[in-house]
Every structure is written in structure tokens, then in C-alpha cells.
């Protein structure tokens with residue numbers, strides 16, 4: 139790999155990158171990564187496990203009938219993001235590696251941690267759309283809807299350098315305020331592997347948003363459950379829009395796992411969705427949104 143390639147930024151469909159190029163926030167060399175056939179396919183393995191190429195578009199994921207049947211939370215998340223035009227172009231790899239939507243980061247005249255600045259201007263500035271789980275020096279929530287959905291599905295990401303990263307390993311834990319992901323310079327996402335779905339599982343996705351479409355969510359949840367004999371036999375809850383990385387809602391999951399699928403259990407799990415939250419002065423409202431999303435999704439999965 140040449141020096142220029144190692145420091146260059148990849149361009150997939152360019153729906154995120156073009157805006158940063160136009161404003162001058164992204165300035166270095168670019169490498170167009172051409173869609174090779176093995177990266178644009180969805181392959182199905184034994185036991186019904188999918189391997190999704192990094193160049194599969196968000197629209198293709200949303201409309202794939204087999205994905206919708208096996209991984210309905212993933213399909214619904216894909217259908218819920220951005221606009222038809224963006225979904226038509228945007229790739230899954232680009233979605234995972236997209237940069238922060240923070241308005242300070244996107245402003246070419248303002249320094250921030252993600253642009254080699256010394257601090258996060260949003261922390262003492264306007265962070266209305268910032269994190270409600272303040273887990274790192276940067277207070278912007280991670281922008282990837284698909285990362286939250288893939289976290290709920292225990293997905294593994296293969297790059298051209300590493301074979302099976304968890305979503306946590308791909309995105310880091312939020313302690314590095316300078317980055318939106320933990321990919322090395324010149325490392326390309328190639329595919330995403332999902333385990334086979336649980337038997338009889340159902341899944342749903344819901345977002346809270348400040349306008350009806352074409353906006354990143356204030357909070358979003360992808361929920362999966364198997365309800366059998368009146369109890370939650372399996373549960374996964376992953377949330378985006380609230381922290382520097384998508385989060386599993388471990389306290390809510392523990393409150394549901396093996397418990398009766400009734401109103402009292404669900405109310406307790408919804409309350410526990412905010413366990414560990416550290417809202418900023420302007421983001422406390424996200425905690426009510428998060429609890430409300432969990433309550434609504436789990437009630438519907440239990441019904």
C-alpha cells in the first residue's frame with residue numbers, strides 16, 4: 139500500500155463524504171472503492187445465516203424478502219433511515235464508517251476533537267442533539283442506525299485486515315473522542331456476518347425523530363424477542379442516538395430475560411433502559427424517549 143493510499147479516505151456512494159468534501163472538512167486524497175461482485179451480494183450459509191457484502195445498499199437490505207423474514211429488525215432499521223434517495227445509494231459499509239453529524243464537527247471553521255482540536259465545543263455549547271450517556275470526551279451520538287441494529291443481531295464485521303470484529307470492536311468504546319470508528323488507516327470493511335436467527339423470534343425497530351423524515355434519530359431502538367409459554371425466552375435490545383456508540387440495554391434485558399411477558403415486567407424494563415445514563419444539561423429529554431421506545435417495542439413483541 140502506498141503512503142497516499144494509507145492516509146486516503148475511501149469513497150463508497152459518497153452520501154456522507156460529498157458533504158464533507160464540499161464544506162472542506164474532508165480535504166485529503168480519496169480512493170474510490172469499486173463495488174466488486176463479492177461485496178455487493180447477500181450470501182446465505184447453513185442454518186440460514188446471512189453474510190452481507192459491504193457494498194449492499196441500504197435500500198437493497200430494506201427490500202430483501204429473505205432478510206426481512208430472517209432479520210426483521212435489520213430490514214426495518216434500513217427502511218427507517220434517511221430518505222429513499224439516500225437509501226438507494228448509501229452502502230452498508232459507508233453507513234457503519236460514516237462520520238459524526240455534530241454541527242461543530244461539520245463546521246469547517248470550528249475545531250473539535252475529531253479535527254485535531256483540544257476539546258469538544260459541544261460540551262459547553264449547544265448539544266441539544268448530543269448524548270444522554272456521556273461516556274467519552276466527545277458528546278456527539280454515533281450516527282449509524284445500522285450499527286445499532288447489527289449490535290442487536292450480534293453481527294461480526296470482516297475487513298481486509300481482520301476477519302471478525304464485533305460492532306464494539308469496530309466502533310470502539312467512545313473513549314477516543316477523535317474517531318467515529320476503530321478502523322485502521324486504509325482498512326476497508328468487506329462484509330458483515332449475522333448468526334442464524336433464533337427460532338420463532340420476532341423483532342421491531344422504532345426511532346424518535348424531530349421531524350417526520352430525512353433526519354438522524356434523537357433515539358432509536360432495535361428489539362428482538364422470543365416469547366414462549368408466556369415468558370421472555372430470549373431478548374436483545376440495542377439503542378442508538380444516545381451515546382458515542384450504540385448500546386445494548388443490559389439492565390432492561392436482564393429485567394426481561396426468563397420473566398413473565400406482562401405489563402409489570404415490561405414497565406420495569408422500560409424504566410431500567412436509562413440505567414447508567416449521564417445526560418448533558420440539554421439532553422435529559424432523550425431518557426424519556428428511550429424508555430418510551432423500549433416500552434412500546436417490548437409491549438408489541440409480547441402481544
Ligand SMILES: Cc1cc2nc3c(=O)[nH]c(=O)nc-3n(C[C@H](O)[C@H](O)[C@H](O)COP(=O)(O)OP(=O)(O)OC[C@H]3O[C@@H](n4cnc5c(N)ncnc54)[C@H](O)[C@@H]3O)c2cc1C
Nearest residue numbers: 148150151152153154155220228229231232233235283327
Ligand atoms: C438526509 C439524510 C438523513 C440521514 N439519516 C440517517 C439515519 O437516520 N441513520 C443513519 O445511519 N444514517 C443516516 N444518514 C447517513 C447515510 O446513511 C450515510 O451517509 C450513508 O450510509 C453512507 O454510505 P455511503 O456509501 O454513501 O458512504 P460514503 O459517503 O462513501 O463514505 C462514508 C465514510 O465511510 C467510509 N467508508 C465507506 N465505505 C467504507 C468501507 N467499505 N470500509 C471502510 N470505510 C468505508 C468513507 O471513507 C467515509 O469516511 C442520512 C443521510 C442523509 C443525507
